[in-house]
Amino acid sequence: MSGNLHHAGRDKDAVVADLHYLEVGCADVERSAQFYERALGFTFSKQGDAWIGRGPDRRLVLLPGAGRKLVSSGFAVTREALEHLRERIRKSGWAASNGPTRFFSDSVIVRDPDGNCYAFGIPEAEQRIVTAHPQARMQHVVSSSPNPAAIVQFLVDVVGFSVTDIVLDDQRDMRVTFLRCNNEHHNVAVFKAAESRFDHHSYELSSWNDIRDWADHMAREHIQLQWGPGRHGPGHNLFMFVHDPDGNWIELSADLEIIGEGRPVGEWPHEHRTLNEWGLGRLRS
Numbered sequence: 001m002s003g004n005l006h007h008a009g010r011d012k013d014a015v016v017a018d019l020h021y022l023e024v025g026c027a028d029v030e031r032s033a034q035f036y037e038r039a040l041g042f043t044f045s046k047q048g049d050a051w052i053g054r055g056p057d058r059r060l061v062l063l064p065g066a067g068r069k070l071v072s073s074g075f076a077v078t079r080e081a082l083e084h085l086r087e088r089i090r091k092s093g094w095a096a097s098n099g100p101t102r103f104f105s106d107s108v109i110v111r112d113p114d115g116n117c118y119a120f121g122i123p124e125a126e127q128r129i130v131t132a133h134p135q136a137r138m139q140h141v142v143s144s145s146p147n148p149a150a151i152v153q154f155l156v157d158v159v160g161f162s163v164t165d166i167v168l169d170d171q172r173d174m175r176v177t178f179l180r181c182n183n184e185h186h187n188v189a190v191f192k193a194a195e196s197r198f199d200h201h202s203y204e205l206s207s208w209n210d211i212r213d214w215a216d217h218m219a220r221e222h223i224q225l226q227w228g229p230g231r232h233g234p235g236h237n238l239f240m241f242v243h244d245p246d247g248n249w250i251e252l253s254a255d256l257e258i259i260g261e262g263r264p265v266g267e268w269p270h271e272h273r274t275l276n277e278w279g280l281g282r283l284r285s
Contacts, residue, residue: 015085015160017075017181019138020123021059021103022201025069029062031245036060038221039242040203041133052102056129057137058203059103067246070198072117073141074103075181082108085120085160092158110159113150114196116143134213136252139204140186144193151190152177161188164259165234165266167274175270178234185235185257200249207254211238214252218242230276233268
């Protein structure tokens with residue numbers, strides 16, 4: 001886990017974790033692997049039907065099946081945090097399983113009300129990977145749900161995430177909720193939509209210059225930017241997005257807000273400027 005991640009003024013019972021890996025369903029696994037190699041510098045190896053991708057501070061498993069499906073999200077925790085989380089989940093009465101995963105030597109695994117899978121575990125030792133690309137740490141994952149309030153309640157009450165910001169429409173219905181499990185603005189977000197689906201995964205860069213360098217890299221690879229560069233309201237981060245072959249959004253982000261002591265939950269209007277302070281927003285919720 002990154003050394004700077006901590007409770008940041010949250011309840012001392014809150015989970016402290018960081019996003020370690022994702023497992024994603026793909027219509028054409030080999031095509032997707034080739035894309036992620038070009039776009040983000042992953043190196044893939046095959047294990048059965050799965051393509052296992054690794055890069056510096058990022059791990060991605062591509063699985064055959066329906067495209068645009070988030071199979072599992074893996075969050076790294078310490079041994080102490082894992083045992084504490086197991087006890088928390090046990091007391092909640094929520095169903096859970098235990099054991100190793102592809103990247104964890106031990107973990108607790110739960111599913112939210114929409115069936116999305118979350119693993120919290122102890123990362124296995126691995127060699128440090130060095131590439132010529134700028135930093136791009138896997139940082140957050142976002143899904144959509146017709147009942148986002150139930151997902152948020154699960155993440156807060158069962159697992160121990162904290163709400164950072166909420167986007168509300170004119171009727172004050174929840175459209176987006178940003179949640180964190182460390183001192184970064186969000187590690188998970190939930191959008192309101194007509195169906196439960198995978199929305200995007202994000203990679204945190206070190207600076208605005210890295211946005212430029214990654215944009216130049218995408219241009220060299222003939223990968224078109226789909227949105228941005230821009231700046232989000234919630235999180236105040238710089239961003240740009242591309243699509244993978246299945247149409248999943250991939251975000252490259254920089255300068256995401258770090259949450260300090262006493263920071264209250266923010267409320268934002270559901271409008272274009274909330275999504276992009278610099279220009280047109282993409283209202284996907």
